[in-house]
Amino acid sequence: xxxxxxxxxxxxxxxxxxxxxxxxxxxxxxxxxxxxxxxxxxxxxxxxxxxxxxxxxxxxxxxxxxxxxxxxxxxxxxxxxxxxxxxxxxxxxxxxxxxxxxxxxxxxxxxxxxxxxxxxxxxxxxxxxxxxxxxxxxxxxxxxxxxxxxxxxxxxxxxxxxxxxxxxxxxxxxxxxxxxxxxxxxxxxxxxxxxxxxxxxxxxxxxxxxxxxxxxxxxxxxxxxxxxxxxxxxxxxxxxxxxxxxxxxxxxxxxxxxxxxxxxxxxxxxxxxxxxxxxxxxxxxxxxxxxxxxxxxxxxxxxxxxxxxxxxxxxxxxxxxxxxxxxxxxxxxxxxxxxxxxxxxxxxxxxxxxxxxxxxxxxxxxxxxxxxxxxxxxxxxxxxxxxxxxxxxxxxxxxxxxxxxxxxxxxxxxxxxxxxxxxxxxxxxxxxxxxxxxxxxxxxxxxxxxxxxxxxxxxxxxxxxxxxxxxxxxxxxxxxxxxxxxxxxxxxxxxxxxxxxxx
Amino acid sequence: xxxxxxxxxxxxxxxxxxxxxxxxxxxxxxxxxxxxxxxxxxxxxxxxxxxxxxxxxxxxxxxxxxxxxxxxxxxxxxxxxxxxxxxxxxxxxxxxxxxxxxxxxxxxxxxxxxxx
Numbered sequence: 001x002x003x004x005x006x007x008x009x010x011x012x013x014x015x016x017x018x019x020x021x022x023x024x025x026x027x028x029x030x031x032x033x034x035x036x037x038x039x040x041x042x043x044x045x046x047x048x049x050x051x052x053x054x055x056x057x058x059x060x061x062x063x064x065x066x067x068x069x070x071x072x073x074x075x076x077x078x079x080x081x082x083x084x085x086x087x088x089x090x091x092x093x094x095x096x097x098x099x100x101x102x103x104x105x106x107x108x109x110x111x112x113x114x115x116x117x118x119x120x121x122x123x124x125x126x127x128x129x130x131x132x133x134x135x136x137x138x139x140x141x142x143x144x145x146x147x148x149x150x151x152x153x154x155x156x157x158x159x160x161x162x163x164x165x166x167x168x169x170x171x172x173x174x175x176x177x178x179x180x181x182x183x184x185x186x187x188x189x190x191x192x193x194x195x196x197x198x199x200x201x202x203x204x205x206x207x208x209x210x211x212x213x214x215x216x217x218x219x220x221x222x223x224x225x226x227x228x229x230x231x232x233x234x235x236x237x238x239x240x241x242x243x244x245x246x247x248x249x250x251x252x253x254x255x256x257x258x259x260x261x262x263x264x265x266x267x268x269x270x271x272x273x274x275x276x277x278x279x280x281x282x283x284x285x286x287x288x289x290x291x292x293x294x295x296x297x298x299x300x301x302x303x304x305x306x307x308x309x310x311x312x313x314x315x316x317x318x319x320x321x322x323x324x325x326x327x328x329x330x331x332x333x334x335x336x337x338x339x340x341x342x343x344x345x346x347x348x349x350x351x352x353x354x355x356x357x358x359x360x361x362x363x364x365x366x367x368x369x370x371x372x373x374x375x376x377x378x379x380x381x382x383x384x385x386x387x388x389x390x391x392x393x394x395x396x397x398x399x400x401x402x403x404x405x406x407x408x409x410x411x412x413x414x415x416x417x418x419x420x421x422x423x424x425x426x427x428x429x430x431x432x433x434x435x436x437x438x439x440x441x442x443x444x445x446x447x448x449x450x451x452x453x454x455x456x457x458x459x460x461x462x463x464x465x466x467x468x469x470x471x472x473x474x475x476x477x478x479x480x481x482x483x484x485x486x487x488x489x490x491x492x493x494x495x496x497x498x499x500x501x502x503x
Numbered sequence: 504x505x506x507x508x509x510x511x512x513x514x515x516x517x518x519x520x521x522x523x524x525x526x527x528x529x530x531x532x533x534x535x536x537x538x539x540x541x542x543x544x545x546x547x548x549x550x551x552x553x554x555x556x557x558x559x560x561x562x563x564x565x566x567x568x569x570x571x572x573x574x575x576x577x578x579x580x581x582x583x584x585x586x587x588x589x590x591x592x593x594x595x596x597x598x599x600x601x602x603x604x605x606x607x608x609x610x611x612x613x614x615x616x617x618x619x
Contacts, residue, residue, distance in 0.1 A: 130580050137587045144594060153605035160598050164530055167591050168521060171537045174584060175514065175544060181577065182548045 002042055002049075003059040003072040006082065006121040009035050009042075014114035021107025028107040029097045032114060036090040039121070043082035046074050051477065058127075071188060073127035076481040080325070081124050081253050084332050087458070088242060089117050091451045095340050096238035098445030099347055103236065109149060113242065116142035120250060129177050129187045129262075132254070133170070140166050143247060146239040147231045158230035165227040169217030176210035179203060193262045208269050211258055219251030221310060222280040225303050229287070232299035233352075237343020240295060241336040244302045248335075252309050252328055260483070265316070273314030278405050280307030281412040288419045293352050294342045298335065301378070301419060304412060305331045311409060312393040315400045322479045323392035329462060330385045334378045337455040341371040344448045345427075366449040368427065370456040375424060377459050379417035385463040506547055514540035527599040527609045531592060538588040542581045549574035 013035035021028035050057060056075035074082070093113065100106040119139030126132050144166065148159030181187060183203065184195040196204070213224070220228040232240045259269055284304025291297040309331065312324030344367045346352055377384035380391070390413055397406035517540060520533030551573050603609060 130583075134583060134587070137591075141587075141590055141594065148598060148601075151601070153602070156598055156602045156605065160527070160595070160602060163591070163595055163598065164521065164534060167534055167595075168518070168537070171514075171517075171534075171541055174541045178541065178544045178548060178577075181545075187576070 002046060003057055003074060003125055005042065006039065006072075006125055007118055009039055010114045010117040010121060014111045014118065017107055017111045017114060021111060022105075028110040029093065029100075032093045032110045033090065033097070035114065036086060036093055036117070039117070040083070040086040040090055043079055043086050047076070047079040047083065050074060050076055050079055070131045071127040072125045073190075074125050076477040077253075077256065077325075078124050080478045081249060081328075082121065084249055084329050085117075085120050085124065088332055088336050089113070091336060091340070091455050092238040092242045094447055094454070095241070095343065095451035096236075098447035099237055099343055101445075102347070103149070109146070109236065109239070112142045112146050112149070113239065116146065116242065123250060124253060127189050129180065129189055129192065131187075132189075133174055133177055136173070136250075136254075137170060139247070139250065140170065143243060146243070147235045149236055149239065150234065155234040158227075158234035162227050162231040165217060165224075169214045169224075172210045172217075173214035176207045176214065179207050179210070183207075189257070189262045193264075196264055204263075205266075205268075208259075208263070208266060211255075211263075212269065212272060215251050215254050215258075216276065219248055219255070219306050219310070220280075220303050221276045221306070222283045222303065223276070225280070225283075228303060229291075229296045229299040232302065232339075233293060233295035237295075237339055237346065240298075240343070241339040244299070244335045244339060248302060248306050248309075249328055249332055252306070252313075252324075255310070256313065256324075260313075260321075267316075270314045270316045273310050274402070274405060277307045277309075277311030277314055278408045280304065281311065281408060282307075285412050285415040285419060289415065289422070294345070294423070295339070295352060297419065297423070298338050298342060301338075301416065302331075302335055304416065305335065305378070307412075308390065308393055308409065311405060312396065315393075315396050315402065315405075317396055317400050318479055318483060319392060319399060320396035321483065322476075323389055323396055325478050326385075326465070327389035327393065329465075330377070330389050330459075333455055333459050333462060334374045334386060337370060337374040337452060337459060338378070340448070340452050340455065341367050341374065344452065347448065366452060370452040371427070372424065373456045373459055375420035379420050380413045381417075383460070383463070385459055385465075388463050507544070510540055510544050510547060513543065516540075525611050527602065527611060528596075530611070531595045531599065534595070535588065535592060538584070538591075542584055542588075545577040545581045545584070549577040 013031050017028045017031055021031075046057065056073050056078075059072040060069050093110075096106075096109070096113075100109055103109065116139050119135045119137075119142060122135035123132060123139060126135060144159055144163040147162050148155050177187075180192055184192045186192055186195065217224040232244055235243055255273075259265065281304050284300050284302070284307055288297045288300035288304065291300055305327070309324045309327050312320045312322075312327060314320070342352070348367075373384065377386040380387045390409070394406050394409050394413075397403070397409060514537055517533045517535075517537030520536065521530055524530055524533060599609065
């Protein structure tokens with residue numbers, strides 16, 4: 001069974017880096033890249049295995065029977081998300097090989113990143129509610145430290161803000177888990193789902209509320225988004241790429257898993273998703289329009305893109321969910337790429353303000369071309385992947401008789417184009433007409449360009465996934481898993497509830 | 504039921520403190536309060552009136568008493584949750600210290616270099 005290794009490999013890499021990292025300069029990075037490459041191969045393998053046995057992989061920790069121990073469960077959804085996450089991590093690490101040279105004590109960065117990856121992988125594969133909380137905390141603790149990695153005043157401020165808000169949301173989630181345990185006397189997610197059939201009562205709505213607030217804070221839906229721009233713009237560029245590509249994906253995964261698979265689906269929750277999602281889309285894109293700091297602009301745009309995903313989920317139709325899942329992948333790819341672009345410009349010139357970036361197109365050819373691809377993709381221009389996922393979400397909204405939301409999504413997409421045109425305009429301006437002092441661009445190491453080109457190629461390639469032949473291969477299976485709640489509940493053999501019934 | 508309401512009240516006091524207090528250290532303390540409330544809630548779930556320790560022996564005495572046993576699972580969960588809270592508190596406190604070194608204050612209204 002390969003499942004426990006999703007947690008073991010990054011964790012042992014983190015330990016290895018902590019012990020040996022300070023000796024050799026390259027050792028830490030190489031260990032990280034190797035671990036990520038293995039993990040990526042394993043997640044692809046897990047997807048193949050799941051489709052081969054046509055059912056989820058199960059692993060019982062400690063070899064006890066499953067309802068009483070922690071079960072690891074990997075189905076299509078989990079292995080799809082695993083692939084996204086490990087891909088992002090690999091790109092970020094390759095980028096970091098060149099980028100982190102301007103920091104000291106880089107081995108700490110790699111160790112933290114590996115701990116974060118441990119938490120994320122565990123979070124995705126676990127089938128136990130409290131274990132979900134624990135892995136989430138592992139991820140977040142590493143993320144808090146990564147945000148404050150630069151050790152400047154602003155970075156500590158952002159990290160403190162992120163930590164306080166992140167742990168606030170964790171406490172909400174912990175309370176909700178406690179309530180669920182009180183109601184069902186079990187922590188296994190499939191078991192909980194089975195116990196909660198029938199109409200949700202008042203307490204159930206309380207649990208829904210706590211989960212929406214808790215994970216809403218994590219994915220930064222709009223009323224809960226204040227921490228995100230600070231946190232993302234303060235972290236080192238590879239870490240921002242990880243954070244935006246991954247922690248957003250993580251919250252989305254938790255929402256999908258809990259609200260579609262575990263808890264009984266509730267129309268009022270879907271309505272909340274629709275409203276919050278569309279507000280996030282609009283507020284995010286307007287916030288991005290007003291920013292001139294490149295990384296903050298990207299952070300606001302993240303809020304907007306997450307809004308699209310939540311809107312697609314809120315529609316609740318197969319098409320909407322398909323759009324949401326596909327946009328999760330695309331958002332991860334595009335936003336990581338853009339954050340890496342921002343990092344590469346910062347590395348070469350030290351600029352983060354768009355108005356100072358004139359001349360990038362001449363100085364940094366690969367950065368310029370890849371950022372062009374990502375910008376076109378994120379604003380939904382046809383040949384790129386962003387177009388397909390957005391058009392699916394908009395079509396799904398029309399199909400579900402929600403033309404208002406479709407209109408909001410379409411308009412915001414145009415605004416996104418405006419935002420990224422602004423980026424391109426500022427970077428394209430030739431040097432002579434703007435500044436008197438010629439900006440100096442340092443040589444960008446090959447690793448940086450390599451990581452960016454890798455992601456840009458994936459940006460174009462991933463639109464293939466929606467083409468008829470390939471759609472059934474990956475995306476349809478994921479959507480099927482999300483919609484098939486009974487199948488998830490029946491994963492685990494019916495336990496005789498001797499112990500819990502006796503209470 | 505009263506106990507549960509009081510416990511939730513403690514949680515809300517934590518949220519209130521988190522929102523209104525201006526001192527970094529008081530914010531950390533409010534966060535801890537919330538953590539305690541959540542832990543207390545878990546312990547309350549497990550509580551049985553006149554409960555006994557959840558140890559199964561092969562003797563006749565305990566075998567029929569499963570219904571008065573204290574539920575052991577939430578207690579082990581709380582042990583985990585406490586460890587996490589400890590790690591969080593240490594991280595937050597060290598960050599607060601570093602912020603104090605940089606800004607010379609604990610007041611969040613004066614720590615405002617980030618905007619937007």
